[in-house]
Amino acid sequence: MLKQTEGSHAVAEAIALCRPQVICAYPITPQTHIVEGVGEMVKDGTLANCEFINVESEFAAMSVAIGASAAGARAYTATSSQGLLFMAEAVYNAAGLGLPIVMTIGNRAIGAPINIWNDHSDSMSMRDAGWIQLFAETNQEALDLHIQAFRLAEELSCPVMVCMDGFILTHAYDRVDIPAQADVDAYLPPFQPRQILDTADPVTIGALVGPEAFTEVRYLGHHKQLRALSLIPKLATEFAAKFGRNSGGLLRTYRTEGAETIVVALGSVNGTVQEVVDDLRNEGAAIGSVSICSFRPFPISALREALQSAKRVVVLEKCLAVGLGGIVSDGVRKSLSGIQLKGYTVIAGLGGRAITRVSLRQLFEDAIADELEQVTFLDLNAEVVSHELEREAQARRTGPTAEAILRRMGTVASQIG
């Protein structure tokens, strides 16, 4: 059914359609509307046979999800930013134990400086925890990915994060098609756990493993993700056949035929990238883009195939590997093994900085002319940076950086974009 609704609400409806049995909730912006939404549905009976547990922290949320999943329940939670960091230990445990929990990340920056707005730093911090990470480009895709995520998680017995851009998607009212319960039921069968805590048939979930077998357990976790490389496209194809639209998969290419320059990005910024690609294509530039949906497992072969005829790749990322540059770029570089093309990393949209068509257009033109630095910070205010560096050079006790910069910039509420 077509509906004009908030992204968070659309996801809450998708979760309810997946019939979770335990939902652990702890609020944090910008994810809060999702758990509030499912909470209301549990309360009014729309979502039946589901235990909605208000926990005391994110650490508890993931711990309860682990317990619930180990007891054979389909378990769900959601978080953002510092919340994900606070549950970090349990996040690794969920994957190490092979428990098919699904978690939404309303992507948000990590402090300090404290910032509630969007970038990808939070989920990127957990990229090696063993979870599958899927990034949604639109609210429709966010909704659809959750349905695929439960199926994927349970077939592999591996937890899945569905990442959606905080505010840009979570708080956006958009048109979404909410599937019928019968179709979701046909796509997503009831949870059949690979392991279960059962007093009649006791097992240990979480045994101590020494050097004699730790590598093998880890290798099997890696192997599971490699299997996901073929399962993710298969589930997306099945989804398209059942629901009539393309969502998910490893990656999606946009006008890459004959493209000399290809932009690679994750999440909602791909829409704006495609607008700029269209503008430049209309003017004769050979440019295209790739939207990576599956960041873990990283689609090395599929990406290599998409990039192999290009001359240069621009990786646009909403996160920063401090002291290195890009995080996504690292994976992209591995995909380039054996093919020669120039690679540029662009750090953009940190802490909610708007990524505009005007800035992207200039950026892509610079890339086409091969006038980009190896690592570029999009729309970096060089004046602010150099003033602060000068100030720091002049005295020892210059005080907190963030405060000094804000004082100098004046009121931010007066600016648009």
Next chain:
Amino acid sequence: MFQVRIHGRGGQGVVSGAELLSVAAFLEGRYAQAFPSFGSERMGAPVMAFCRIDVREIRLREPVMEPDALIIQDPTLLHQVDLFTGLPREGFILLNSTRSFAELGLAGFVGGFRPERLCTLPATEIALKHVGRPVPNVPLLAAFAAITGQIRQESVVKAIREKFPSAIAERNVAAAAEAYALASKGLETANA
């Protein structure tokens, strides 16, 4: 594509206004995207929300930099925020005020705009009268329907009934009706 930027203060229903507008456009079979500004939403602080309306799927995710219409829910923002950034001369301006553009000292600024695309409306007063709260978003939306023709008044009414519980919805519908009539009258004067 038609792009709208709504300015106001936290608590005035800026975000709800953009959402209602997107629902109204959706009810007419079009694509619409409404989203808040990525600034702090504290009571009283300047806030922004955006709405895009199109006949095809909307991919663009940047803030509305070049609005076709501006809705200003709080005239005190005129001195604080660069409200008119990116607004072309053919743009629409809807301003919540009991005073005219000239009385607000804006005669010079709006001189180059088309008079039938300018509207000041006592939206807070209309809201207080019907809804009992100083929330100017619904009256301004009805005036938007009257002035721009981008959405129909009945779609605004439908969106209101979809969003609010029935008692509050009907009070808002009454506010919308008065605002629509007032803006339409102003439009006739401008066109005369």
